[in-house]
Structures are given as C-alpha cells and as structure tokens.
Amino acid sequence: MTDNQNSDLAREFLGSPASASVLGALVPREYGGLDLSHADYGEINRVVAEQSPSRQSLLTVHGMVCRTVARWGSLPLRQEYLPRLADGGMLGAFALSEDVAGSDVRRITTTAREVPGGWVLDGRKRWITFGQEAGVFLVFARAPKHDLALLVRRDNPGAYLQPAPRTSGFGDARLAELVLRDCRVDADQLLGRPGAALTHIVSDALTLGRLCVAFGAWGLAGAALSAALQRSIERHQFDGPLHRLQLVRGMLADAAVAVDSAELLCRQAALALDGRDEWALGRILTAKLAASRAATTAAAVAAQLHGAAGLVEGCAVDRYVRDARVYEVIEGNTQLLQDLIADQALARHRDRAARASAPSALILTGGHHAT
Numbered sequence: 001m002t003d004n005q006n007s008d009l010a011r012e013f014l015g016s017p018a019s020a021s022v023l024g025a026l027v028p029r030e031y032g033g034l035d036l037s038h039a040d041y042g043e044i045n046r047v048v049a050e051q052s053p054s055r056q057s058l059l060t061v062h063g064m065v066c067r068t069v070a071r072w073g074s075l076p077l078r079q080e081y082l083p084r085l086a087d088g089g090m091l092g093a094f095a096l097s098e099d100v101a102g103s104d105v106r107r108i109t110t111t112a113r114e115v116p117g118g119w120v121l122d123g124r125k126r127w128i129t130f131g132q133e134a135g136v137f138l139v140f141a142r143a144p145k146h147d148l149a150l151l152v153r154r155d156n157p158g159a160y161l162q163p164a165p166r167t168s169g170f171g172d173a174r175l176a177e178l179v180l181r182d183c184r185v186d187a188d189q190l191l192g193r194p195g196a197a198l199t200h201i202v203s204d205a206l207t208l209g210r211l212c213v214a215f216g217a218w219g220l221a222g223a224a225l226s227a228a229l230q231r232s233i234e235r236h237q238f239d240g241p242l243h244r245l246q247l248v249r250g251m252l253a254d255a256a257v258a259v260d261s262a263e264l265l266c267r268q269a270a271l272a273l274d275g276r277d278e279w280a281l282g283r284i285l286t287a288k289l290a291a292s293r294a295a296t297t298a299a300a301v302a303a304q305l306h307g308a309a310g311l312v313e314g315c316a317v318d319r320y321v322r323d324a325r326v327y328e329v330i331e332g333n334t335q336l337l338q339d340l341i342a343d344q345a346l347a348r349h350r351d352r353a354a355r356a357s358a359p360s361a362l363i364l365t366g367g368h369h370a371t
C-alpha cells in the first residue's frame with residue numbers, strides 16, 4: 001500500500017479530511033505532529049468510539065507506534081517515520097501477540113537471529129489491529145540473549161500479511177496476521193537497546209494503549225447509555241414508558257453511575273499522565289478497568305431494554321454488546337488488570353503508611369535537635 005492510499009484510508013475511515021491529522025496527535029511538532037496532551041487525545045478517542053470502536057482502535061495502535069518511535073527511536077528513525085505517521089501517509093500497527101503469547105507477553109516465540117548489519121526474524125504475529133492496511137509494524141522478538149523491538153516495513157522481504165478472522169466485536173478493525181520468514185531487518189530499525197523491549201518499551205506503549213482504550217470504552221458506554229435512555233422514553237408497555245418501571249429505573253441508574261465513574265476516572269488518569277504523577281500508571285489501569293466494565297454494563301442495559309429488537313443482527317445495541325466485550329479483553333484483560341491494580345493499591349497503601357510514620361520520626365528528631 002502506498003503512502004497516498006494510506007492517507008486516503010485514514011481520511012475515509014476517520015470521517016473527514018481534517019480528522020486524518022489526529023493520527024499525528026501524539027507526534028512532536030518538529031516532526032509535523034500536533035503534540036497534544038493525553039487529556040486531549042483521550043477526548044478524541046472517546047468521541048470516535050461513540051460512533052465506532054473499530055475506528056478508535058486505529059487511534060490506539062497508531063498512537064502506540066508514534067509514541068514508541070518518538071521515545072525510543074534513534075534520530076534517523078524518528079526523521080524517517082514520524083512525519084509520515086503524523087500525516088497518516090503511513091499507518092502504524094502493533095505486533096506483539098502470538099498463538100502462545102496473549103496476556104503473558106513473556107511467552108513470545110518470534111526469534112531474531114543476529115547477522116552482520118541486522119537481524120533475521122522468524123515467527124507469526126496474530127490479531128494485529130489494522131494490520132491489513134499498516135505500512136509499518138512494531139514487532140517484538142526474542143534474540144538468544146535479549147528481547148528486541150524492531151520496525152518492520154510492510155514491503156520488507158520475508159514479511160507476509162494474511163487477513164485474520166473477523167472478530168464479532170471491532171468487526172471493522174481489519175485485523176491481520178504477520179508471518180515473518182527469514183525476514184531480514186537492518187540494525188538501524190531497532191528501537192531502544194536490546195533487552196529493553198519486554199520491560200520498558202512494551203510497558204510504555206501499553207500505558208498509552210490502556211489510556212486510549214479507557215477513553216474509547218467510556219465513549220462506547222456513553223453511547224449505550226443514551227440508547228438505553230432513549231428506548232426507555234420511546235417504548236411504551238404496561239400503560240406508560242419503560243422508564244416508569246422501577247426495575248428499569250434501577251438498570252438505568254446502574255448504567256448512569258458506571259458511565260459517570262468512567263468519565264471521572266478517565267479524566268483523572270489522563271491528567272495524572274500529563275502531570276507525570278507518580279501514581280499515573282495505577283490510575284490508568286483503574287480507568288481502563290472501570291470504563292470497559294461500564295461499557296459492558298451500559299451495553300447490556302441498552303440491549304435488554306430493546307428486547308427482541310436488540311437481538312437483530314447488526315443493530316446498534318447488539319454491536320455495543322460485542323464491542324464492549326473486546327474492551328474487556330484488549331490491552332490487558334479485566335482479570336489481569338485486577339491483579340495489577342491490587343499491586344498498585346498495595347504499593348500506595350505501603351507508601352501512605354511509610355509517610356504517616358515519617359512526620360513522627362521528624363518530630364522526634366526535631367525535638368532532640370532543639371534540646
């Protein structure tokens with residue numbers, strides 16, 4: 001796919017010519033990007049996801065690639081890729097998952113064999129969002145001594161793309177599989193240093209990905225809540241609108257509380273990341289968990305209130321239910337996030353406890369000094 005075709009696709013997919021520029025939202029201005037805050041990028045993700053979580057998923061993975069190249073790429077790599085990623089001339093895709101490596105990314109089996117001037121990759125990457133269209137793939141592989149993160153071009157000899165099965169949610173995310181067979185990649189396509197890929201680079205990219213997904217899930221949750229409320233007003237059964245039935249009101253209230261909570265937690269997480277808050281990571285995990293659950297709750301309520309009409313294949317509320325399920329799987333499934341959030345909660349608790357004991361120590365020291 002040429003740069004122009006990629007630009008056209010980005011414009012068509014994101015809705016208007018101007019909106020393709022959001023693909024450069026996280027790219028520094030010196031490379032033609034908008035250099036937006038995380039709060040602003042989150043808001044864009046939310047608005048796009050209200051209409052289409054599939055489209056929003058392009059913003060997630062493309063943003064993750066932009067972020068990784070900007071933070072971990074050498075100057076020549078940044079100069080080569082960032083202007084094209086910023087204007088949508090090239091779409092970026094994130095190629096981490098494999099058959100045996102899902103939530104546990106340490107299990108990746110794609111190998112990187114060092115040869116003079118570069119590496120030779122062999123393996124198969126699965127579930128790559130927008131892989132069918134992307135021009136460059138951020139690939140994670142394992143060399144004998146280290147793990148590596150490399151950029152692999154779509155036209156790289158030895159890189160073969162195959163469409164992946166269409167998933168029931170995110171059905172327009174154009175998933176692909178990337179087969180790497182004797183795929184030679186030049187040494188200068190390396191991001192960061194060998195050994196940093198599965199520790200620093202993946203976590204950095206996933207932090208952004210989880211924030212995008214949190215905002216996207218909040219957007220979907222909001223759309224589902226609107227559909228539920230509208231239906232409860234328009235549909236009359238038992239001598240009045242559905243919203244007068246007490247059990248329906250309980251469902252609406254649960255969905256509304258979930259959406260409001262998602263909003264507050266998403267905003268808090270984005271501000272924490274923008275402000276380099278030491279607990280930003282925990283706040284992002286919390287926002288992702290709460291927002292994806294809010295999407296599930298609100299979508300289920302909307303679908304239930306639509307009765308039989310909500311079961312018609314392809315109708316909006318049926319799609320909400322299927323898309324919400326994806327948000328609870330990608331960028332850290334709900335159970336994995338619970339585990340990570342528990343770690344964060346324990347760390348904060350210990351920190352608070354340590355701080356609480358610190359002043360008394362100071363007072364004691366101060367008292368001693370004064371005398």
Ligand SMILES: Cc1cc2nc3c(=O)[nH]c(=O)nc-3n(C[C@H](O)[C@H](O)[C@H](O)COP(=O)(O)OP(=O)(O)OC[C@H]3O[C@@H](n4cnc5c(N)ncnc54)[C@H](O)[C@@H]3O)c2cc1C
Pocket residue numbers: 061093094095096097101102103104126127128129130167169170173175326329330331332333334335336339
């Ligand atoms: C639409 C879509 C788009 C995707 N796009 C990309 C992409 O662009 N790039 C990419 O690399 N991958 C992508 N993926 C893959 C996605 O990242 C994985 O699906 C995700 O990491 C989960 O892995 P898995 O599906 O193998 O589930 P598994 O890891 O097998 O987990 C299955 C279930 O086991 C439970 N579980 C797992 N771990 C734990 C734990 N630690 N504690 C408790 N329970 C646990 C959870 O209930 C979980 O849902 C995409 C997937 C989908 C559906």
